Amino acid sequence: MKTVTIHTLRDLKSRGEKFPVITAYDASFSRLIEQVGIEVVLVGDSLGNVIQGQDSTVPVTMDDMAYHVSAVRRGNSKSLIIADLPFMAYASEEQAMMNAAELMQAGAHMVKLEGGAWLEHTVCLLAERGIPVCGHLGLTPQSVNKLGGYKVQGRDEQAAEMMLKDAKLLEQSGIDLLVLECVPAALAKQISEELSVPVIGIGAGADTDAQVLVIYDMLGLSPKVPKFSRNFLAETGSLEGALNAYAAAVRDGSFPGPEHGF
Numbered sequence: 001m002k003t004v005t006i007h008t009l010r011d012l013k014s015r016g017e018k019f020p021v022i023t024a025y026d027a028s029f030s031r032l033i034e035q036v037g038i039e040v041v042l043v044g045d046s047l048g049n050v051i052q053g054q055d056s057t058v059p060v061t062m063d064d065m066a067y068h069v070s071a072v073r074r075g076n077s078k079s080l081i082i083a084d085l086p087f088m089a090y091a092s093e094e095q096a097m098m099n100a101a102e103l104m105q106a107g108a109h110m111v112k113l114e115g116g117a118w119l120e121h122t123v124c125l126l127a128e129r130g131i132p133v134c135g136h137l138g139l140t141p142q143s144v145n146k147l148g149g150y151k152v153q154g155r156d157e158q159a160a161e162m163m164l165k166d167a168k169l170l171e172q173s174g175i176d177l178l179v180l181e182c183v184p185a186a187l188a189k190q191i192s193e194e195l196s197v198p199v200i201g202i203g204a205g206a207d208t209d210a211q212v213l214v215i216y217d218m219l220g221l222s223p224k225v226p227k228f229s230r231n232f233l234a235e236t237g238s239l240e241g242a243l244n245a246y247a248a249a250v251r252d253g254s255f256p257g258p259e260h261g262f
């Protein structure tokens with residue numbers, strides 16, 4: 001695999017080629033991900049759940065994120081590395097710039113933040129300063145206490161319109177990628193079609209430009225695997241086989257199936 005940049009991903013979208021994204025938190029999995037040629041690695045704040053055993057991503061700190069980003073970067077010199085800015089690390093524009101800089105200096109190529117219109121100016125500031133940004137709409141787990149649980153978002157017409165508007169505003173502000181989590185497939189399809197930046201889905205149907213899964217979920221290691229995931233280790237019997245099968249299934253459109261969506 002050639003070194004992946006944001007331009008590689010735009011080219012894939014313009015050619016209609018779907019690409020896989022997967023989370024990693026350490027150098028060993030990150031090396032395997034490079035070996036099988038998965039274009040994008042997300043150092044997700046889901047590490048709160050799967051590494052630390054927390055019941056949400058809210059307890060995850062900047063120190064936690066920087067530690068795992070540096071490990072993932074050391075294991076992989078080809079994939080594009082996205083790092084989640086954790087809970088309250090981008091509450092103000094000043095904090096967003098300081099903390100994004102820290103994750104970029106730890107080895108990330110892009111930062112991700114959860115939210116819509118309120119992030120308009122933050123995204124502009126980061127983009128202007130040379131930091132690529134990934135947006136995240138739909139189920140935004142850092143707001144679980146406000147949302148009242150891990151629930152599908154954008155079900156009624158008003159919420160769907162709002163999400164489309166937020167997506168367009170984030171694109172105008174300068175995001176280079178967008179994650180849509182737990183949204184109805186038809187809405188994710190529409191947003192993917194109307195944006196020129198690649199849209200990555202999780203529990204968002206088959207018609208986004210890319211898919212992402214938490215690596216421990218697709219290896220069957222998580223105690224509570226969300227319904228949008230699939231156990232690729234059980235199907236293949238090796239870590240390398242599981243990652244290869246996931247990448248192939250995303251690229252040929254066979255994952256996700258209708259049973260993985262809302």
Ligand SMILES: Nc1nc(=O)c2c([nH]1)NC[C@@H]1CN(c3ccc(C(=O)N[C@@H](CCC(=O)O)C(=O)O)cc3)CN21
Pocket residue numbers: 045046049050057139141150151152182214217222225226227228
């Ligand atoms: N291991 C793990 N996997 C994830 O995908 C994940 C994390 N952790 N932590 C951060 C967020 C939280 N996420 C979650 C967690 C639970 C559900 C869940 O229970 N979903 C229900 C559907 C709810 C509904 O129907 O409204 C499901 O049955 O999958 C979804 C996303 C996704 N992210």
Ligand SMILES: CC(C)C(=O)C(=O)O
Pocket residue numbers: 023042043044045046047084179181202212213214
């Ligand atoms: C589930 C993905 C999109 C994420 O944000 C994470 O792993 O933290």
Ligand SMILES: [Mg+2]
Pocket residue numbers: 044045046057084
């Ligand atoms: Mg996250």
